Amino acid sequence: DALEFANAIKSHDMKCGISINPSTEVSDILPLLESGILDIVDILAVEAGFGGQTFQSSAIMKVQQLMSWKHNHRGNFKVMVDGGMNGETAPLVRNAGADVLVAGTFLFRHEHSIALGAKELLQ
Template identity: 40%
Template sequence: MAPRKIIVAPSILACDFSRLGMEVERVTQAGADWIHCDVMDGHFVDNISFGPAFVEAASRHTPLPLDVHLMIEHPAHYLPRFLPLAGSITSHVEAIHDVSKTLAAVRTAGLLAGLAVSPPTPVELVKPFLGQFDILLIMTVNPGFGGQPFLDSMLEKVAEAASWRESGVFDFHIEVDGGINLKTAADAVRSGADLLVAGTSVFRAQDAAEEIRLLRNV
Protein backbone atom coordinates (compact mmCIF):
# COMPACT_ATOMS: atom_id res chain seq x y z
CA MET A 1 0.00 0.00 0.00
CA ALA A 2 1.37 3.41 -1.00
CA PRO A 3 2.28 5.80 1.82
CA ARG A 4 -0.57 8.13 2.71
CA LYS A 5 -0.16 11.87 2.24
CA ILE A 6 0.32 13.57 5.60
CA ILE A 7 -2.17 16.34 6.33
CA VAL A 8 -1.19 19.08 8.79
CA ALA A 9 -4.01 20.92 10.57
CA PRO A 10 -2.85 23.71 12.91
CA SER A 11 -5.20 24.08 15.88
CA ILE A 12 -6.39 27.62 16.46
CA LEU A 13 -6.83 26.79 20.15
CA ALA A 14 -3.11 27.65 20.36
CA CYS A 15 -3.30 30.92 18.45
CA ASP A 16 -3.52 34.46 19.80
CA PHE A 17 -7.30 34.95 19.93
CA SER A 18 -6.90 38.73 19.88
CA ARG A 19 -5.32 38.38 16.42
CA LEU A 20 -7.46 35.54 15.12
CA GLY A 21 -7.66 36.66 11.51
CA MET A 22 -3.95 37.37 11.24
CA GLU A 23 -3.06 34.07 12.92
CA VAL A 24 -5.27 32.04 10.59
CA GLU A 25 -3.87 33.86 7.57
CA ARG A 26 -0.33 33.26 8.82
CA VAL A 27 -0.63 29.48 9.04
CA THR A 28 -2.60 29.37 5.80
CA GLN A 29 0.24 31.14 4.02
CA ALA A 30 2.72 28.88 5.83
CA GLY A 31 1.29 25.87 4.03
CA ALA A 32 -1.29 24.35 6.38
CA ASP A 33 -3.63 21.83 4.77
CA TRP A 34 -6.60 22.26 7.10
CA ILE A 35 -7.44 24.52 10.05
CA HIS A 36 -8.45 22.63 13.20
CA CYS A 37 -11.11 24.18 15.45
CA ASP A 38 -11.58 22.74 18.96
CA VAL A 39 -15.08 23.54 20.20
CA MET A 40 -15.51 22.94 23.95
CA ASP A 41 -18.63 23.44 26.03
CA GLY A 42 -17.42 23.20 29.63
CA HIS A 43 -19.51 20.05 30.15
CA PHE A 44 -18.05 17.26 28.04
CA VAL A 45 -14.62 18.70 28.85
CA ASP A 46 -13.63 20.98 31.71
CA ASN A 47 -12.95 24.00 29.54
CA ILE A 48 -14.82 26.45 27.32
CA SER A 49 -13.17 27.54 24.09
CA PHE A 50 -15.39 29.05 21.40
CA GLY A 51 -18.54 28.47 19.40
CA PRO A 52 -19.88 28.83 15.86
CA ALA A 53 -19.44 32.62 15.68
CA PHE A 54 -15.71 32.24 16.33
CA VAL A 55 -15.43 29.43 13.78
CA GLU A 56 -17.26 31.59 11.24
CA ALA A 57 -14.85 34.45 11.94
CA ALA A 58 -11.90 32.13 11.33
CA SER A 59 -13.43 30.92 8.07
CA ARG A 60 -13.37 34.44 6.65
CA HIS A 61 -9.56 34.43 6.74
CA THR A 62 -8.74 31.20 4.93
CA PRO A 63 -9.83 29.19 1.91
CA LEU A 64 -8.72 26.01 3.69
CA PRO A 65 -11.19 23.44 5.02
CA LEU A 66 -12.07 23.88 8.68
CA ASP A 67 -11.68 20.66 10.65
CA VAL A 68 -14.23 21.18 13.43
CA HIS A 69 -13.78 18.99 16.52
CA LEU A 70 -16.85 19.08 18.75
CA MET A 71 -15.82 18.35 22.33
CA ILE A 72 -19.36 18.95 23.48
CA GLU A 73 -22.37 17.10 24.84
CA HIS A 74 -25.23 16.41 22.41
CA PRO A 75 -23.21 17.32 19.29
CA ALA A 76 -26.06 16.43 16.93
CA HIS A 77 -28.09 19.29 18.39
CA TYR A 78 -25.46 21.81 17.28
CA LEU A 79 -24.66 20.38 13.86
CA PRO A 80 -26.89 22.83 11.94
CA ARG A 81 -24.80 25.73 13.25
CA PHE A 82 -21.48 24.22 12.20
CA LEU A 83 -22.35 22.42 8.95
CA PRO A 84 -22.26 25.59 6.79
CA LEU A 85 -18.81 26.50 8.16
CA ALA A 86 -16.82 23.29 8.08
CA GLY A 87 -15.07 20.91 5.73
CA SER A 88 -15.24 18.15 8.33
CA ILE A 89 -16.99 17.68 11.65
CA THR A 90 -15.81 15.20 14.26
CA SER A 91 -17.84 14.31 17.35
CA HIS A 92 -16.86 12.18 20.32
CA VAL A 93 -18.28 8.67 20.35
CA GLU A 94 -18.68 9.08 24.12
CA ALA A 95 -21.05 12.04 23.63
CA ILE A 96 -23.27 10.92 20.74
CA HIS A 97 -26.73 9.46 21.35
CA ASP A 98 -27.17 8.06 17.81
CA VAL A 99 -23.77 7.63 16.17
CA SER A 100 -24.98 6.46 12.76
CA LYS A 101 -27.55 9.24 12.46
CA THR A 102 -25.02 11.92 13.44
CA LEU A 103 -22.40 10.69 10.98
CA ALA A 104 -24.99 10.46 8.21
CA ALA A 105 -26.13 14.04 8.83
CA VAL A 106 -22.58 15.30 8.36
CA ARG A 107 -22.02 13.27 5.19
CA THR A 108 -25.38 14.27 3.74
CA ALA A 109 -24.27 17.90 4.03
CA GLY A 110 -21.25 17.06 1.87
CA LEU A 111 -18.68 17.13 4.67
CA LEU A 112 -16.25 14.56 5.99
CA ALA A 113 -17.66 12.90 9.10
CA GLY A 114 -15.43 12.01 12.01
CA LEU A 115 -15.53 10.08 15.26
CA ALA A 116 -13.22 10.89 18.16
CA VAL A 117 -12.14 8.75 21.09
CA SER A 118 -10.72 10.07 24.36
CA PRO A 119 -7.76 8.32 26.04
CA PRO A 120 -9.83 6.13 28.42
CA THR A 121 -12.09 4.90 25.60
CA PRO A 122 -11.22 1.64 23.80
CA VAL A 123 -10.81 2.33 20.10
CA GLU A 124 -12.80 -0.85 19.39
CA LEU A 125 -15.90 1.12 20.41
CA VAL A 126 -15.95 2.75 16.95
CA LYS A 127 -15.41 -0.48 14.99
CA PRO A 128 -19.15 -1.14 14.44
CA PHE A 129 -19.29 2.15 12.54
CA LEU A 130 -16.52 1.39 10.03
CA GLY A 131 -17.62 2.62 6.63
CA GLN A 132 -19.74 5.36 8.17
CA PHE A 133 -16.93 7.77 9.07
CA ASP A 134 -14.14 9.44 7.11
CA ILE A 135 -11.94 10.46 10.05
CA LEU A 136 -11.04 8.66 13.25
CA LEU A 137 -9.59 11.14 15.72
CA ILE A 138 -7.54 9.56 18.47
CA MET A 139 -6.93 11.96 21.33
CA THR A 140 -3.29 11.74 22.39
CA VAL A 141 -3.90 13.91 25.46
CA ASN A 142 -6.88 14.15 27.77
CA PRO A 143 -9.24 16.54 25.98
CA GLY A 144 -9.91 20.04 27.22
CA PHE A 145 -6.65 21.97 27.25
CA GLY A 146 -3.81 22.59 24.82
CA GLY A 147 -0.12 22.22 25.56
CA GLN A 148 -0.33 18.85 27.33
CA PRO A 149 2.31 16.12 26.92
CA PHE A 150 1.69 13.37 24.37
CA LEU A 151 0.40 10.05 25.74
CA ASP A 152 2.61 7.39 24.15
CA SER A 153 0.17 4.66 25.12
CA MET A 154 -2.29 6.01 22.53
CA LEU A 155 0.00 4.80 19.73
CA GLU A 156 -1.42 1.32 20.27
CA LYS A 157 -4.85 2.68 19.35
CA VAL A 158 -3.42 4.30 16.23
CA ALA A 159 -1.83 1.03 15.16
CA GLU A 160 -5.03 -0.91 15.85
CA ALA A 161 -7.06 1.53 13.75
CA ALA A 162 -4.47 1.40 10.97
CA SER A 163 -4.84 -2.39 10.86
CA TRP A 164 -8.52 -1.95 9.97
CA ARG A 165 -7.50 -0.19 6.76
CA GLU A 166 -5.13 -2.92 5.61
CA SER A 167 -7.80 -5.01 3.91
CA GLY A 168 -8.62 -2.08 1.64
CA VAL A 169 -12.31 -2.37 2.47
CA PHE A 170 -12.37 0.69 4.71
CA ASP A 171 -10.60 3.96 4.02
CA PHE A 172 -10.45 6.77 6.56
CA HIS A 173 -8.01 9.29 7.96
CA ILE A 174 -6.43 8.57 11.33
CA GLU A 175 -6.08 11.90 13.10
CA VAL A 176 -4.02 12.50 16.22
CA ASP A 177 -4.64 15.52 18.42
CA GLY A 178 -2.60 16.55 21.45
CA GLY A 179 1.07 17.01 22.22
CA ILE A 180 2.10 16.85 18.57
CA ASN A 181 5.65 17.94 17.77
CA LEU A 182 8.24 16.58 15.37
CA LYS A 183 9.10 13.58 17.54
CA THR A 184 5.59 12.58 18.52
CA ALA A 185 4.35 13.21 14.98
CA ALA A 186 6.96 10.79 13.65
CA ASP A 187 5.87 8.16 16.19
CA ALA A 188 2.21 8.65 15.27
CA VAL A 189 2.86 8.45 11.53
CA ARG A 190 4.90 5.28 11.96
CA SER A 191 1.92 3.81 13.81
CA GLY A 192 -0.47 4.75 11.00
CA ALA A 193 -1.64 8.34 11.53
CA ASP A 194 -1.94 10.56 8.46
CA LEU A 195 -3.65 13.66 9.88
CA LEU A 196 -1.70 15.70 12.43
CA VAL A 197 -3.28 18.37 14.62
CA ALA A 198 -0.50 20.68 15.75
CA GLY A 199 -1.19 23.66 17.97
CA THR A 200 1.65 25.02 20.04
CA SER A 201 4.34 23.52 17.80
CA VAL A 202 3.11 25.54 14.81
CA PHE A 203 1.74 28.73 16.32
CA ARG A 204 4.75 29.24 18.58
CA ALA A 205 7.35 28.17 16.01
CA GLN A 206 9.83 30.82 14.89
CA ASP A 207 9.15 29.66 11.33
CA ALA A 208 5.66 28.20 10.96
CA ALA A 209 6.21 27.27 7.32
CA GLU A 210 9.30 25.25 8.16
CA GLU A 211 7.54 23.56 11.07
CA ILE A 212 4.63 22.55 8.84
CA ARG A 213 7.03 21.29 6.16
CA LEU A 214 8.91 19.21 8.71
CA LEU A 215 5.70 17.79 10.18
CA ARG A 216 4.49 16.81 6.72
CA ASN A 217 7.73 14.96 6.07
CA VAL A 218 8.35 13.18 9.40
Protein backbone atom coordinates in the same frame (compact mmCIF):
# COMPACT_ATOMS: atom_id res chain seq x y z
CA ASP B 1 -27.25 7.08 18.62
CA ALA B 2 -23.92 7.75 16.91
CA LEU B 3 -24.70 5.85 13.72
CA GLU B 4 -28.01 7.67 13.29
CA PHE B 5 -26.26 11.00 13.79
CA ALA B 6 -23.52 10.04 11.30
CA ASN B 7 -26.17 9.13 8.73
CA ALA B 8 -27.84 12.51 9.28
CA ILE B 9 -24.52 14.25 8.62
CA LYS B 10 -23.95 12.26 5.43
CA SER B 11 -27.51 13.00 4.26
CA HIS B 12 -26.46 16.65 4.06
CA ASP B 13 -23.62 15.72 1.69
CA MET B 14 -21.00 16.37 4.36
CA LYS B 15 -17.96 14.42 5.50
CA CYS B 16 -18.31 12.61 8.81
CA GLY B 17 -15.67 11.96 11.43
CA ILE B 18 -15.32 11.09 15.06
CA SER B 19 -12.82 12.13 17.71
CA ILE B 20 -11.84 9.65 20.37
CA ASN B 21 -10.47 10.71 23.73
CA PRO B 22 -7.41 9.07 25.27
CA SER B 23 -9.70 6.92 27.43
CA THR B 24 -11.78 5.70 24.45
CA GLU B 25 -10.82 2.35 22.94
CA VAL B 26 -10.89 1.68 19.21
CA SER B 27 -13.30 -1.18 19.93
CA ASP B 28 -15.80 1.42 21.18
CA ILE B 29 -16.22 2.78 17.65
CA LEU B 30 -16.33 -0.55 15.79
CA PRO B 31 -20.01 -0.15 14.79
CA LEU B 32 -19.13 3.13 13.07
CA LEU B 33 -16.07 1.63 11.40
CA GLU B 34 -18.05 -1.39 10.22
CA SER B 35 -20.78 0.84 8.79
CA GLY B 36 -18.24 2.48 6.48
CA ILE B 37 -19.74 5.88 7.21
CA LEU B 38 -16.65 7.56 8.68
CA ASP B 39 -14.36 9.72 6.58
CA ILE B 40 -11.93 10.42 9.41
CA VAL B 41 -11.08 9.14 12.87
CA ASP B 42 -9.41 11.77 15.05
CA ILE B 43 -7.35 10.27 17.85
CA LEU B 44 -6.89 12.80 20.63
CA ALA B 45 -3.43 12.21 22.08
CA VAL B 46 -4.21 14.64 24.91
CA GLU B 47 -7.31 15.47 26.91
CA ALA B 48 -9.51 17.96 25.07
CA GLY B 49 -9.61 21.48 26.38
CA PHE B 50 -6.24 23.19 26.30
CA GLY B 51 -2.94 23.11 24.42
CA GLY B 52 0.54 22.25 25.54
CA GLN B 53 -0.26 18.90 27.12
CA THR B 54 2.03 15.89 27.05
CA PHE B 55 1.46 13.35 24.28
CA GLN B 56 -0.15 10.14 25.53
CA SER B 57 1.64 7.21 23.91
CA SER B 58 -1.55 5.12 23.84
CA ALA B 59 -2.38 7.12 20.69
CA ILE B 60 0.30 5.19 18.77
CA MET B 61 -1.36 1.86 19.58
CA LYS B 62 -4.70 3.28 18.46
CA VAL B 63 -3.21 4.40 15.15
CA GLN B 64 -1.80 0.91 14.63
CA GLN B 65 -5.13 -0.71 15.50
CA LEU B 66 -7.03 1.56 13.13
CA MET B 67 -4.54 1.07 10.30
CA SER B 68 -4.74 -2.71 10.77
CA TRP B 69 -8.55 -2.60 10.78
CA LYS B 70 -8.49 -0.34 7.73
CA HIS B 71 -6.20 -2.74 5.85
CA ASN B 72 -8.09 -5.91 6.84
CA HIS B 73 -11.54 -4.48 6.08
CA ARG B 74 -10.67 -2.18 3.18
CA GLY B 75 -11.66 0.84 5.21
CA ASN B 76 -11.81 4.17 3.46
CA PHE B 77 -11.20 6.66 6.27
CA LYS B 78 -8.29 8.86 7.27
CA VAL B 79 -6.57 8.49 10.64
CA MET B 80 -5.67 11.78 12.30
CA VAL B 81 -3.77 12.38 15.54
CA ASP B 82 -4.36 15.60 17.42
CA GLY B 83 -2.33 16.88 20.36
CA GLY B 84 1.11 16.66 21.88
CA MET B 85 2.91 16.90 18.55
CA ASN B 86 6.59 17.77 18.57
CA GLY B 87 9.80 16.67 16.87
CA GLU B 88 9.82 13.40 18.81
CA THR B 89 6.16 12.40 18.69
CA ALA B 90 5.37 13.33 15.07
CA PRO B 91 7.71 10.68 13.57
CA LEU B 92 6.26 8.03 15.90
CA VAL B 93 2.74 8.85 14.77
CA ARG B 94 3.74 8.98 11.09
CA ASN B 95 5.56 5.65 11.36
CA ALA B 96 2.48 4.10 12.96
CA GLY B 97 0.58 5.05 9.79
CA ALA B 98 -1.39 8.20 10.60
CA ASP B 99 -2.63 10.11 7.57
CA VAL B 100 -2.99 13.51 9.27
CA LEU B 101 -1.14 15.22 12.15
CA VAL B 102 -2.56 18.19 14.03
CA ALA B 103 -0.09 20.51 15.74
CA GLY B 104 -1.02 23.74 17.45
CA THR B 105 0.87 24.78 20.56
CA PHE B 106 4.16 23.33 19.30
CA LEU B 107 4.00 25.49 16.19
CA PHE B 108 2.62 28.69 17.67
CA ARG B 109 4.96 28.62 20.65
CA HIS B 110 8.03 27.40 18.77
CA GLU B 111 11.15 29.18 19.99
CA HIS B 112 12.13 30.34 16.50
CA SER B 113 9.18 30.37 14.10
CA ILE B 114 6.15 28.46 12.90
CA ALA B 115 8.04 27.56 9.72
CA LEU B 116 10.96 26.05 11.63
CA GLY B 117 8.54 24.21 13.90
CA ALA B 118 6.77 22.74 10.88
CA LYS B 119 10.10 21.69 9.40
CA GLU B 120 10.99 19.99 12.68
CA LEU B 121 7.71 18.06 12.62
CA LEU B 122 8.39 16.82 9.10
CA GLN B 123 11.93 15.55 9.68
